[in-house]
Amino acid sequence: MNLELNEEQKLLQKSVREFAETEVRPLAKELDETGHFPRELFKKAAELGLTGVAFPETEGGAGFDHIAYTIVIEEISRCCASTGVILSVQNSLFCDPIHRFGTDDQKQKFLLPFTRGEKIGCYALTEPQAGSNAAALQTKAVKKGDTYVINGTKAWITNGGVADAAIAYVNTDPAKGEKGITAIVVEKGTPGFKVGKEEKKLGINATACSELIFTDCEVPAANRIGNEGEGYKVALSTLDGGRIGIASQATGIAQGAFEAALKWAQERMAFGHPIAQFQAIQFMLADMATEIDAARLLVRKAAWKQDSGSRFSLEAATAKLFASEMATRVAHKAIQIHGGYGYSREYPVERAYRDARITEIYEGTSEIQRLVIAAWVLKG
Numbered sequence: 001m002n003l004e005l006n007e008e009q010k011l012l013q014k015s016v017r018e019f020a021e022t023e024v025r026p027l028a029k030e031l032d033e034t035g036h037f038p039r040e041l042f043k044k045a046a047e048l049g050l051t052g053v054a055f056p057e058t059e060g061g062a063g064f065d066h067i068a069y070t071i072v073i074e075e076i077s078r079c080c081a082s083t084g085v086i087l088s089v090q091n092s093l094f095c096d097p098i099h100r101f102g103t104d105d106q107k108q109k110f111l112l113p114f115t116r117g118e119k120i121g122c123y124a125l126t127e128p129q130a131g132s133n134a135a136a137l138q139t140k141a142v143k144k145g146d147t148y149v150i151n152g153t154k155a156w157i158t159n160g161g162v163a164d165a166a167i168a169y170v171n172t173d174p175a176k177g178e179k180g181i182t183a184i185v186v187e188k189g190t191p192g193f194k195v196g197k198e199e200k201k202l203g204i205n206a207t208a209c210s211e212l213i214f215t216d217c218e219v220p221a222a223n224r225i226g227n228e229g230e231g232y233k234v235a236l237s238t239l240d241g242g243r244i245g246i247a248s249q250a251t252g253i254a255q256g257a258f259e260a261a262l263k264w265a266q267e268r269m270a271f272g273h274p275i276a277q278f279q280a281i282q283f284m285l286a287d288m289a290t291e292i293d294a295a296r297l298l299v300r301k302a303a304w305k306q307d308s309g310s311r312f313s314l315e316a317a318t319a320k321l322f323a324s325e326m327a328t329r330v331a332h333k334a335i336q337i338h339g340g341y342g343y344s345r346e347y348p349v350e351r352a353y354r355d356a357r358i359t360e361i362y363e364g365t366s367e368i369q370r371l372v373i374a375a376w377v378l379k380g
Contacts, residue, residue: 046117077252088245094121161208192217203354
């Protein structure tokens with residue numbers, strides 16, 4: 001594993017940071033306050049290839065590797081965590097399973113327009129009564145001829161309120177447990193498919209996080225991803241890549257908070273000196289810088305393992321666990337360094353603190369990551 005970015009990755013990092021600074025950062029505060037989905041930003045990101053970073057050009061992608069993908073999500077999240085996770089879901093959770101499991105016809109219909117950013121996708125796994133226990137899905141699909149009839153409700157679906165299509169994970173044979181789960185693409189406008197309530201959240205407010213409701217919704221069997229009963233495998237393998245995306249998001253949030261705290265510490269005066277001269281502040285900054293660097297290295301190690309073609313579940317869980325909890329700690333210290341001003345919505349560290357918290361929950365809570373890591377450790 002080479003820790004040095006290659007020239008292509010450095011150039012990508014530079015261009016994405018410029019895009020984030022000029023296009024994303026100026027809108028971040030407004031997006032947080034209004035909760036409006038940044039559709040125009042999404043289109044501009046698509047023009048840079050950020051909606052299909054690690055997919056081949058033949059599939060509408062930009063042709064980069066997964067290390068490049070982590071760079072993209074980190075740089076965008078450094079300025080706006082909502083925009084970062086919107087792009088992460090598009091890449092990791094919607095496009096990736098179709099790239100890996102979809103047929104040629106499905107790729108033409110459900111991959112190309114999405115990697116190009118012409119359409120928006122979402123990943124519909126979680127339900128009101130099925131979060132960490134993904135095998136306990138209550139959304140049912142009954143096959144009738146060449147169609148599936150779907151009934152049920154999905155919850156907390158990022159991009160759900162604006163998505164042109166959802167990969168819905170449904171139970172086609174409840175008696176088989178996790179082996180009875182199937183993945184089916186449901187397109188916007190399909191009769192019986194509607195968006196439910198949009199969640200009002202602590203952070204990442206512009207993500208169109210919504211319920212998806214299916215009522216006698218008939219979907220062609222040709223929309224099934226993989227074989228019937230393979231949906232659980234599709235879902236969990238997809239989450240491995242998604243966890244690298246969330247770890248990248250968390251690293252970006254922390255980096256943005258650290259930079260704000262560093263600047264503040266160098267400018268804020270107390271007792272006749274910039275507060276950066278006080279050892280208590282220096283120790284906090286040192287801890288923040290160390291933890292961010294450690295998280296970034298774990299993220300890139302996981303992405304490198306993914307690019308190698310080997311299984312990377314352990315590395316993804318490790319990166320996600322450390323980076324997400326790190327982001328909360330760093331944002332906490334950033335507020336502390338700002339003092340009372342850090343508690344004000346006029347300063348970005350307050351938003352970073354709220355945005356960071358969800359990274360310990362979605363795409364597998366920290367507790368789930370520890371279970372995954374422990375299983376690998378115990379296997380030896």
